[in-house]
Amino acid sequence: MTVISMDTNPEALSMTLVAEFEAGVERVWQLFEDPRQLERWWGPPTYPATFYKHEFVPGGKASYYMTSPEGEKSHGWWEFTNIEAPRRLEFNDGFADSDGNPTGDMGSAHAAVTLESVGERTRMTMLSTFESEEQLQQMVAMGMEEGLKEAVGQMDGILAEHANA
Structure with a gap:
């Protein structure tokens, strides 16, 4: 498993995931930069993501949906x-309607992703901060911790494909 640690801190209104990968920083970066690679891992394995908008520039927006096993x-x-x-990479995120417009349901969160070289490997730290303790607890109750671990766990397979290509 790629994930080294997952820490939820109600006092800091944060959730921090740390993972390491057998790939260089530039290669791991591509998993965020390229929407076709991003959608292969964003979301738990049973809830695949589809990114239909991905403006990867400061101030740009991304819109996506995850499809449940029931469709x-x-x-x-x-x-x-x-x-x-x-x-x-830093971004604000939240829930949207079917047109990709923010709904305001459960507020928004802020994610900061940092990639650093650790020898031949890359360490990724993903820090999510929330607006309130209630919002953080709602996300935990919805399964965000396990879902994020499962999602990030899919990154190894994508990285291995390209390493062997």
Whole structure:
């Protein structure tokens, strides 16, 4: 498993995931930059994502949906607030309607992703911060911790394909 640790801190209104990959920083960065690769791992294995908008520039927006095993679609949005390729990515995110417009349901969160070299490997730290303790607890109750671990766990397979190509 790629995930080294997952820490939820109600006092700091945060959730931090740390993972390491057998790939260089630039290669791991591509898993965020390329929407076709991003949708192969964003979301748990049973809820695959489809990104139909992906403006990967500061101020750009991304729109996607995850499809449940029953075929139901849950929509989400990102707004990229900082991109320092290939080391740091920040975005706000939340739930959206079927047109990709933010619904305001459960507020929004802010994610900061940092990639750093650790020898031949890459360490990824994903820090999500929330607006309130209630929002954080709602996300935990919805299964965000396990879902994020499962999603990130899919990154190894994608990276291995390209390593062997």
